[in-house]
Each structure stands twice: as C-alpha cells, then as structure tokens.
Amino acid sequence: MAKVAVFDSGLGSLSIIRPLRRSGLHIIYFADQQSFPYGTKSSRQLGTIIRHTIKKLDERFSPDIIVVASNTPSLLLGPPRSPRIIGVLPPLRQAARLTSTKKIAVLATRSATRSRRLQHYIQAQVPKNIRTFKVDASPLVALVESGTFPSRKDFCRRKIAEVLGPAVAAGADVATLSSTHLPFLLPLLEESFPQVRFLDPAESVASKVIKSAGRKPARGKLEIFASGSPKSLERKLAMLGIRKKVSRL
Numbered sequence: 001m002a003k004v005a006v007f008d009s010g011l012g013s014l015s016i017i018r019p020l021r022r023s024g025l026h027i028i029y030f031a032d033q034q035s036f037p038y039g040t041k042s043s044r045q046l047g048t049i050i051r052h053t054i055k056k057l058d059e060r061f062s063p064d065i066i067v068v069a070s071n072t073p074s075l076l077l078g079p080p081r082s083p084r085i086i087g088v089l090p091p092l093r094q095a096a097r098l099t100s101t102k103k104i105a106v107l108a109t110r111s112a113t114r115s116r117r118l119q120h121y122i123q124a125q126v127p128k129n130i131r132t133f134k135v136d137a138s139p140l141v142a143l144v145e146s147g148t149f150p151s152r153k154d155f156c157r158r159k160i161a162e163v164l165g166p167a168v169a170a171g172a173d174v175a176t177l178s179s180t181h182l183p184f185l186l187p188l189l190e191e192s193f194p195q196v197r198f199l200d201p202a203e204s205v206a207s208k209v210i211k212s213a214g215r216k217p218a219r220g221k222l223e224i225f226a227s228g229s230p231k232s233l234e235r236k237l238a239m240l241g242i243r244k245k246v247s248r249l
Helices: 011-021 043-061 071-076 092-098 116-125 138-146 153-169 182-192 202-213 230-239
Strands: 003-008 026-031 065-068 103-108 131-136 174-177 197-199 221-226 246-248
Touching: 003 011, 003 043, 011 026, 011 138, 011 182, 011 202, 026 043, 043 065, 043 071, 065 202, 071 103, 071 116, 092 103, 092 116, 092 174, 092 197, 103 116, 103 153, 116 131, 131 153, 138 153, 138 182, 153 182, 174 182, 182 197, 221 230, 230 246
Parallel strands: 003 026, 003 065, 026 221, 103 131, 103 174, 174 197, 221 246
Antiparallel strands: none
C-alpha cells in the first residue's frame, strides 16, 4: 500500500485528505499546530519549517509521497526539488477560463497576497485582459483553525462579507480557495455570494497524488499526528465528524 504524508499548519490538510481517503492509500496526516499560521511567516521562516517537517516525516514514516497541503509555502518557496513532494497552487487558469466578467479573486493568506511569487504566478497563468484581486483571507483561515465556523455561522458570514465583499462588488465572479482551510467555509461562501463560482484545488491535487503513487490501492488507512496538543486537535476533528485518535509528533 502506498504511503502518503500530508501536512499543513493545522486543519487545512483535511480538505486534501477528504478526496484522498477514497483512494485507499495509507495516509499520514500531520497537523503542525506549533507552526500555525503559515500565512504570516516570511519565505525564510517557511523554508526552515518545511524542510524540518519533511525531514521529520521522512525519518519517522518513510512515505512514498509528501503533500505540502498549503498554498502559502507552495507559492513562496517555488516548485519542489523532488517529484515525490507535491504542493498546492491556485487554479488560476481554470478561473480565467470560467470568468464572464473578466475579474477573478484569489483568496489566500497575508504572506501569499503580499508576495512577489504570487504576482509572478498570476502573470504566468492569467491573461492580461483579466483583472485579478488578491484577497487576504487570513481572518477566514483563523475562523477555521479556531473551530469557530461550525457554531458561530452569523459571525462567520459577517467576516466573509468583510473579506470578500469588496472584490465581488468590483465584479469578481470566480474565486480560488487558495488556502486549504477555506473549503471548510464553502457552504457559507456560496450562501453569501451565490453569484460567485468558488474553485477548490483539492480534487486535482488528490488525482495527482494517486497517479504519482502508481500502485493499485488496498484498503485505506488514516493516521493523525500533531505537533501541538493532540487532545485539542481531537476536539476540533470531532466537531467535523472525525473521531480518531491523535498522536503527538
């Protein structure tokens, strides 16, 4: 059975793991809570964190594939050096094909929206006749990581309106969920802005992982680890309907 390690600074990995679990792969989910949030860190800080985490996962689990399940380091650190390491990037070409207004929004973390690498990526992926709004969605990422969104939906709706409202008012009709935390808010995003099409890259990343695994999967297995409090993560997962033991790593 192919073994895949998936990590992020918290709950974000789950949006990638959901489609992966249908594949039957052996999944190691590592929530690096001690490094949360990735979205406020510099490229140098992220580089140190990502290298350390990949080394730790390799030494402990020897995975066939490692998924850096976060747009921020995938953007800021550039393409992985190894084909067995897979990142997550905004589906900008798809957004450019789908927009009718020629205006799209990229919902990402603060570090990503301020980075030159995101701007270069936009220039490479999006035609010049399409306007792109870089939206700092860090407040929405915090809603997910804190576990606020299942119980305080009115508060979340207000935050969504504050964060995304200006881009939609300016005409954006397609938005990329360029943080793996954001798909948890998809029902509220769609309810708040029904005129906007939201794009989640999770399925395409899962397809890439399954193709890279190159083996016929057996019955799947999921193990969960955290760098912070295992009990805290267990409580958050339980709110999402996932009742699994979490071990410290």
